[in-house]
Amino acid sequence: MFEFLLCSLLTIFPDYLFRRYVQGKRIGREITLYSVWFELRWGITACIILTVSLITLIFYFHPSTKSVTSVFRTVAVLPETGGRVAEIYVKLNDKVAAGQPLFRLDNTEEEAAAELARRQIAEVDAEMTVARTELIAADGAIVQAEAAVKQAQDEYDTQVELNRLNPNVVARREIERRQVALEGRKGGLTAVLSNKQTLETKIASLLPSQKASAEAALQQADANLAKTTVRAGVSGTLSQxxxxxxxxxxxxxxxAGVLVPEEAGRTALVAGFGQIEAQVMKVGMIAEATCIGKPFTIIPMVVTQVQDVIAGGQLRASDQLIDVAQLAKPGTLTVFLEPLYPGLLDGIPPGSSCIANAYTNSHDELSSPDISTGRWLYLHVVDAVGLVHAMILRMQALMLPVQTLVLGGH
Incomplete structure (x- = not known):
């Protein structure tokens, strides 16, 4: 209607003035309700053609949509493991901060596992102390074995020397016995040296490895114990x-419930424009929006992202063939709109329905020195008719509460 009234000022109204003041025809005589088409046929025809052209031009280069929503995603309150609730720290609709405890599951088994790991660490520490004591005892045993070897060696050497000086003094059997005793002492020395090496290996490698395993088990038990306390992943409002x-x-x-983040739906609007606007919608376009949750307000916005696929055509593999006719319903072009200035979406409840306009800007092309006169005039017309769409959006913002509260029957 607004476009028709505007076009009539350029077509029907001048035609009427020509008929009235140039041809001398008067309303009620030559120009009547029955002869209005014949008298003003040129103006009416031109007005209809100009109106259709203007509407097409406006809605193509300055697209509009009512499929705009401040989309937000909630965070499900879920434990990492199943269990029975033992304690609850918050209530419904409480404001919670990130990391705040919400509830606790029964953790008897996890606490027992953690205590067992602590006892294993203490046991390894005790074994480490005992091993160090045994290592000291092994050093003493080595000293004793070395002394015994030295004594046996001296006795053997003495018997050999006596036998060399006088073979009749020492019996051959006695020398053999001393030799066997010496070999036994050396074997005992080797045994205590091996025992010391075993204790050193145990202190240096085995016990530290056992302690590391026990500490890892304690960390795992503590992690499982921490999972029994469910905390808020983000700051927000606890719902359901x-x-x-x-x-x-x-x-x-x-x-257990749903957590609505504080910033949910307050950073951007998601709009669904017609597929025919795919060649017009560009990142950086200026847009405006008005929302039911914040009436009588025009929010200046900018296009920050244009999804390069149509969601309505997506195909999910299954065990049934998909008929293309099932995908015949045309989807929309998903566009993300963000406010030009911070805080403009404050006060709009997440999930609010909105109306949005996007405006084509030809400033860069108009500034080019190589642009032709016809192209220059055409782009000026395109940019100028955006004012009509902006006026329509403001009229919609004024009528939105009336349509919702009065005409909508709410």
Whole structure:
């Protein structure tokens, strides 16, 4: 209607003035309700053609859509492991901070595992102390064995020397016995040296490895124990939280509630424009929006991202063939709009429905020195008619509460 009134000022109205003041025809006589088409046929025809052209020009180069929403995603409150609720720290609709405890599962088994790991660490430490004591005892045993070897060696050497000076003084059997005793002493020395080496290896490698394993088991037990306390992943509002002590929760089937992040839906709007606008929508375009959650307000925005695929055509593999006719419904071009200035989306409830306009800007092309006169005039017309769409959006912002509260029957 607004476009028709505008076009009539350039077509029907001048035609009427010509008929009235140049041809001398008057309303109610030559120009009547029955003869208005014949008298003003040129102006009416031109007005209809100009109106259709203007509407096409406006809606193509300055697209509009009512499929705009401040989309947000919630965070499910889920434990990392299943269990029975033992303690609850918050209530429904509480404001929680990131990392704040929400509830705790029964952790008897996890605490027992952690205590067992601590006892194993203490046991390894005690074995380390005993091994060090045994190492000192081994040093003493080595000294004793070395002394015994030295004594046996001296006795053997003495018997050999006496036998060399006088073979009749020492019996051959006695020398053999001394030799056997010497070899036995050397074997005992080797045994205590090996025992010392074993203790050193145990202190240097085995016990530290056992302690590291026990410490790793303690860390795992502490991690499992920490999982029994469910914390808020982000700051936000706790919704649909009707948990009770004794209830069983499961990370796959039974979430405890929903957490709505503080910044949810307050950073951008997601709009669905017609597919015909795919060649017009560009990143950086200026846009405007008005939302039901914040009436009488025009929010200046900018296009920050244009999705290069149409969601309506997506195909998911399954055990059934997909008929293309099932995908015949045309989808929309998903566009992300962000406010030009911080805080402009404050006060708009996440999930609000909005209306948005995007405006084509030909400033760079108009500034080119190589542009032709016809192209220059055409681009000026395209940029100028964006004002009409901006006026329409403001009229919609004024009528939106009336349509919702009065005409909508709410």
């Amino acid at each position: 939280f009707a948990l009770r002590v004794g209830e069983v929760v499961n990370p796959m089937l039974r979430p």
